[in-house]
Amino acid sequence: MTRAKQNKKASTITLDNVLSLIIFIVGIILIVAGIFKVYNLVGEARESRSAETLLDKILTKAKSVEVGEETEVTLQGFKHDTELLLVAFNKDQAKAPEKCFFNNCLCICGGLSLTSPEEIEKLCQEGVCKQSDTKISINSKKVIQIPLPYAGTPLGGYQSNELKIELNAIDIPQTLFKLKIKKPKENEVVIYR
Known part of the structure; x- marks a missing residue:
């Protein structure tokens, strides 16, 4: 074989190897991305089911309380990635999620x-x-505190500003927690910690 034929054959093999390697790497990346996406979807579905179960337990306990009575219930929180809040919306409220219009709702929401x-x-x-x-x-x-950018003071220094938002809401922890449920009158329930 001449030297030119050997070099051409070697470059063809190298080009084939490089293309195969690139296709292999792209394939691995796609497989890893697919596994990651499925894992996230399963986690979100599990979190949603856990939230529904927790709401069912709270509402069931609230129904069992007699007028004028108060009870304490211990609940198991669940694993979640963001801060979750227990929030109530009533049918007479002007602002509520669409799924709660014209109804009383108890919700678990990200905060x-x-x-x-x-x-x-x-x-x-x-x-x-x-x-x-x-x-x-x-x-x-x-109370949710949101840090704002530092603002200058008249003396040239800087001070930290925070926006404080106050809500009627209860944190949902990942561990055991207690709620108190009281029924002051028929068809009305108050939940607090």
Whole structure:
């Protein structure tokens, strides 16, 4: 064989090897991305089912409380990636998630991206809600502090500003937690910590 034929054959083999390697790497990346996507979807579905189960337990306990009585219930939180809040919406409220219009609702909503009290219904639209015949009130204050950029002071220094949002909401932890449920009158329940 001449030297030119050997070099041409060697470059063809190298080009074939490089193309095979690139196709292999792209294939591995696609497989890993697919596995990651499926894992995230399974996690989200599990979190949603856990939230529904927790809401069912709270509403079942609330139905069993007699007028004028109060009870304490211990509940198991569940694994979640973001801060979750227990929020109530009543049918007479002007602002509520679409799934709660004309109904009383108890919802578990994400609270980390909250920047104003008016945004809670948007966050709950993406959360899990259960409807109830009973008017539900949350009587626990949740203060969310949002750091704002540093602002200059008259003396040239800097001070930190925070936006504080106060809501009637309860944190949903990942561990055991207790709620108190009281029924002041027929078809009305108050939930607090």
